[in-house]
Amino acid sequence: MKRMTRIFLAAIFALATANFVHAQGTIYTLSDIALDSTSGRVAGVSLTWLNYPAALHYGPAAAGGMFREGDLLTTASDTGNGDFFQAVTALHTAPSSADTRYDIVSDHYVVPYFYTEVIMPEEELPRRERGKLVEGQTIPGRPGYKLVRRYYDPMGFGGFGGGAYIGWKDFRGSTKYGGLAWDDPYFYLGTTGRGIVANPR
Amino acid sequence: MLNYKYFLAVLTCCVITTGFITGGAEEPIAGAKPIATPEPRFYADANPMPEEVMYYALFQQVDTLAKKDAEFRAQGETTTFKETFYRTRLNLAPAQFAAIETVKSGYLTGISALDARAREIIDKYRAKYPNGELKRLDPPKDASRMFLGYETPPPVPAELNGLQKQKDQGARDAREKIRQALGDEAFAGFESSLRAHLTRVLVPLKLRNNALPPIKPEGEVKR
Numbered sequence: 001m002k003r004m005t006r007i008f009l010a011a012i013f014a015l016a017t018a019n020f021v022h023a024q025g026t027i028y029t030l031s032d033i034a035l036d037s038t039s040g041r042v043a044g045v046s047l048t049w050l051n052y053p054a055a056l057h058y059g060p061a062a063a064g065g066m067f068r069e070g071d072l073l074t075t076a077s078d079t080g081n082g083d084f085f086q087a088v089t090a091l092h093t094a095p096s097s098a099d100t101r102y103d104i105v106s107d108h109y110v111v112p113y114f115y116t117e118v119i120m121p122e123e124e125l126p127r128r129e130r131g132k133l134v135e136g137q138t139i140p141g142r143p144g145y146k147l148v149r150r151y152y153d154p155m156g157f158g159g160f161g162g163g164a165y166i167g168w169k170d171f172r173g174s175t176k177y178g179g180l181a182w183d184d185p186y187f188y189l190g191t192t193g194r195g196i197v198a199n200p201r
Numbered sequence: 202m203l204n205y206k207y208f209l210a211v212l213t214c215c216v217i218t219t220g221f222i223t224g225g226a227e228e229p230i231a232g233a234k235p236i237a238t239p240e241p242r243f244y245a246d247a248n249p250m251p252e253e254v255m256y257y258a259l260f261q262q263v264d265t266l267a268k269k270d271a272e273f274r275a276q277g278e279t280t281t282f283k284e285t286f287y288r289t290r291l292n293l294a295p296a297q298f299a300a301i302e303t304v305k306s307g308y309l310t311g312i313s314a315l316d317a318r319a320r321e322i323i324d325k326y327r328a329k330y331p332n333g334e335l336k337r338l339d340p341p342k343d344a345s346r347m348f349l350g351y352e353t354p355p356p357v358p359a360e361l362n363g364l365q366k367q368k369d370q371g372a373r374d375a376r377e378k379i380r381q382a383l384g385d386e387a388f389a390g391f392e393s394s395l396r397a398h399l400t401r402v403l404v405p406l407k408l409r410n411n412a413l414p415p416i417k418p419e420g421e422v423k424r
Binding site: 031039045047051053057085086113 | 357
């Protein structure tokens with residue numbers, strides 16, 4: 001009986017330890033907009049951040065768009081700029097006008113790090129994946145087959161699908177903001193936004 | 202014989218433990234695995250919002266606004282995005298948000314060492330797979346034509362999980378310092394405002410929810 005008690009306690013300890021060690025990868029998104037009472041300017045923040053376990057397999061990316069009365073004023077994107085854990089953009093307006101509506105709209109992404117290359121028959125290639133056209137790479141000496149990259153997605157963020165309210169391509173190509181190149185992989189997580197009616201003095 | 206049984210029982214415990222640590226069959230350490238997008242398992246759930254998430258978000262948002270103020274200051278213009286945030290969103294008096302600023306600075310300094318160590322671990326983990334490429338595995342002889350197997354990276358290093366726990370604890374410690382600085386009554390009001398604020402701006406991720414959330418004006422913003 002004494003031995004069985006020890007075994008039982010060992011099992012409990014083992015399970016408790018295992019649960020303690022097993023952490024979860026998580027990703028958070030934030031959008032906010034505010035009027036600065038001093039300058040009358042409006043600033044919008046778009047933030048995507050990962051905890052450490054999530055950053056093992058993905059990098060963060062955020063794209064923000066600032067609107068005035070529904071018209072796009074300015075955009076920015078960020079892929080962390082060497083920061084593994086968060087991507088943030090902070091947009092601002094000129095001094096705002098009375099009774100004017102401003103919105104910040106943020107697209108949140110993660111960029112997968114690991115991939116494998118797969119040879120597939122051309123006719124079996126998916127036409128589109130996550131909103132992007134899948135073309136594949138021609139393989140010399142193997143007509144009818146294409147080489148495609150599949151990205152390792154242990155947390156299943158690819159399940160969010162592609163496309164967004166503001167397409168990522170609207171932000172690409174801007175070296176100023178360090179946007180992703182078009183061919184870089186990304187998983188779209190979702191779009192968030194906030195709006196205010198500014199009434200500066 | 203009894204010792205043998207005891208050994209078997211302990212071994213069983215170890216096997217169960219290993220299963221939990223590696224996520225069981227969901228994250229094989231190595232071996233063939235069909236390529237498919239797995240169903241999401243871990244998502245941020247902001248309801249109830251964990252304290253460490255609340256305070257990390259607060260410090261990051263304030264830090265971003267402070268950088269925006271510094272950007273304008275460098276151009277010779279004065280903006281007060283950070284102070285306006287403290288005053289209008291969290292209903293804090295200058296002396297109160299000065300206390301929070303002190304705690305925030307200590308927290309951000311503290312986690313910079315954790316971030317640096319975490320980057321080292323991640324770099325080392327990724328270095329085993331140059332450019333992130335996972336090797337394809339040869340199909341077994343009886344595999345179908347569409348066998349798509351590849352090596353899977355090892356589970357999350359235990360030290361990385363430990364660092365995350367330290368980071369989370371740091372945020373909870375910062376919360377306690379703010380409570381001590383503000384006093385219980387003022388702190389209760391502050392945290393209520395913070396929670397209400399973050400409930401509006403921190404959106405939990407939902408599976409396959411690509412729809413744009415409704416954007417509603419907060420009403421008139423007056424000085």
